[in-house]
Amino acid sequence: MSETLLLLDRLGARPALFVGGAWCEGHGEAASVRNPATGLEIASVRLAGPGDFAGAIDGAQSAQAGWAREPGAARGEILKRVAVLLAARRHDLAEVLTCEQGKPLSQAAGEVDYAASFFQWFGEESRRPAGRLQPHPLRGREYRVKPVPAGVVGLVTPWNFPLAQGAKKIAAALAAGCTAVWKPSELTPLVALGLAALAKEAGLPDGVLQVLPALGPVGGEALTADPRIRVLSLTGSTQTGRTVVRASARHLPRLSLELGGNAPFVILPDADLDAVVPELIKLKLLCGGQVCVTANRVFVPQALEPALISRLSAAWAGLRIGNGLAGGMDAGPLIHAAACERVRALVEGAVSAGASVVAENRSHESDAGNAGGSFYPPQVLRGVRDDMPLVREEIFGPVLPLLTYSDVEDAVRRANATEAGLAAYVYGRDLSLANAVADALEAGIVGVNEWRPLRAEIPFGGTKASGQGWEGGEEGLREFQELKVISSPVPQIPGRS
Numbered sequence: 001m002s003e004t005l006l007l008l009d010r011l012g013a014r015p016a017l018f019v020g021g022a023w024c025e026g027h028g029e030a031a032s033v034r035n036p037a038t039g040l041e042i043a044s045v046r047l048a049g050p051g052d053f054a055g056a057i058d059g060a061q062s063a064q065a066g067w068a069r070e071p072g073a074a075r076g077e078i079l080k081r082v083a084v085l086l087a088a089r090r091h092d093l094a095e096v097l098t099c100e101q102g103k104p105l106s107q108a109a110g111e112v113d114y115a116a117s118f119f120q121w122f123g124e125e126s127r128r129p130a131g132r133l134q135p136h137p138l139r140g141r142e143y144r145v146k147p148v149p150a151g152v153v154g155l156v157t158p159w160n161f162p163l164a165q166g167a168k169k170i171a172a173a174l175a176a177g178c179t180a181v182w183k184p185s186e187l188t189p190l191v192a193l194g195l196a197a198l199a200k201e202a203g204l205p206d207g208v209l210q211v212l213p214a215l216g217p218v219g220g221e222a223l224t225a226d227p228r229i230r231v232l233s234l235t236g237s238t239q240t241g242r243t244v245v246r247a248s249a250r251h252l253p254r255l256s257l258e259l260g261g262n263a264p265f266v267i268l269p270d271a272d273l274d275a276v277v278p279e280l281i282k283l284k285l286l287c288g289g290q291v292c293v294t295a296n297r298v299f300v301p302q303a304l305e306p307a308l309i310s311r312l313s314a315a316w317a318g319l320r321i322g323n324g325l326a327g328g329m330d331a332g333p334l335i336h337a338a339a340c341e342r343v344r345a346l347v348e349g350a351v352s353a354g355a356s357v358v359a360e361n362r363s364h365e366s367d368a369g370n371a372g373g374s375f376y377p378p379q380v381l382r383g384v385r386d387d388m389p390l391v392r393e394e395i396f397g398p399v400l401p402l403l404t405y406s407d408v409e410d411a412v413r414r415a416n417a418t419e420a421g422l423a424a425y426v427y428g429r430d431l432s433l434a435n436a437v438a439d440a441l442e443a444g445i446v447g448v449n450e451w452r453p454l455r456a457e458i459p460f461g462g463t464k465a466s467g468q469g470w471e472g473g474e475e476g477l478r479e480f481q482e483l484k485v486i487s488s489p490v491p492q493i494p495g496r497s
């Protein structure tokens, strides 16, 4: 048994499907889960096939009415217990996460905390949804407007934050009184299964959360072909989002889509570069740049570019890239070799069109143990133009392309010239200007002098092709509720006029 499977065992989980509160073998193909830092297999999981989804939806449907009848406060207590258990098993979960995803252990532990914050938040929100009485225009009648659970929901999540992306959706759906069938990424199923075990330990009734690692098209087809799935919440690429929208035309579940980004990072002329550079680097290296809200395009005033490059180059030289399990790493490997090849092709394309690499860090090469891993050296490029695929597409790697501008108006126009509208960042000393730029940027969330504005307390979602719907905040729970209006006679004491 691999070290990772021993950890999983300690969490009470198995490399299998979690259906009806028990572990079972899938009927799909076997997937090899590999540590991206070594390329070695850490687990093999028989994935779910179409029949497994049908059975899981049956179970979630049977559990639905009972779970919905529980008072919101009682549902919330269970969710808050999950938050406590996540904190208690933080280290084991983080290690599983690092082994299957690759991010440094400190970032993985941060992801566990972030996941726990959603269980805590929605555990509290669970008691709050209230309806209202609405006056009726006819005498003797009234309207009752009630939020009700949407029903059974399908949740699909990616490999970059395999615990937190699930936590955001599961906590909100369960708080709303829905039962859920969760399809985590086939590349990172283990930490998801660890969460399932903790949910059971926290007292979640069997069938309320079913976890089925599966290939994307298998899970997507099963969840969109079944009319009992009333909300389908996907976090993934915009391309997958489009596929799911088309497939959903059959039964029209409500869609909640958290899709790709192409975030601009706008450095204003009065920005303090000494403050900007460490935050820009943390943002770019989080999860090796494989983050929907990472800085994909850095807009810098022409006059500041030399100073920015000099500071970035100095910091770049000290970065430590390697196996995330070794302490003190700034970044780990990318998810697999194909991801490295994709990033390399984008960079080579930019260089052959006139850009140049002005900083690179190959520190992973100093450890022979990293030879089998999918490492990509962090790079800074200058001479990049807006029409290059490097900045038109999501890079999803540790590469910072610098785009210079001469006036702020122009920077805003170019920052908005993308189909994506997920996150944006503005750094400057004059807060009036920085906030005006933030207002003008087309994005679901903007960090003004802040590199990580996402929190459980606020709604997060994309505009334009970055998606629809919200996660977090009060709004996150409403994604999983329907509003029901009952028009009825006002109660009367018999004989009273």
Ligand code: NAD
Pocket: 156, 157, 158, 159, 160, 161, 165, 183, 184, 185, 186, 214, 215, 216, 217, 219, 220, 221, 235, 236, 237, 238, 239, 240, 241, 243, 244, 257, 258, 259, 260, 261, 291, 292, 293, 394, 422, 462, 466, 467
């Ligand atoms: P992906 O779209 O390939 O996969 C995401 C999930 O969708 C996986 O579970 C996958 O198996 C599944 N999937 C694939 N094809 C499917 C189909 N036909 N039907 C249903 N499900 C299918 O994305 P990825 O490579 O895992 O993740 C990276 C992408 O996710 C990036 O574009 C990133 O920006 C985006 N992302 C967005 C957010 C956000 O909050 N907006 C957060 C994280 C990642």
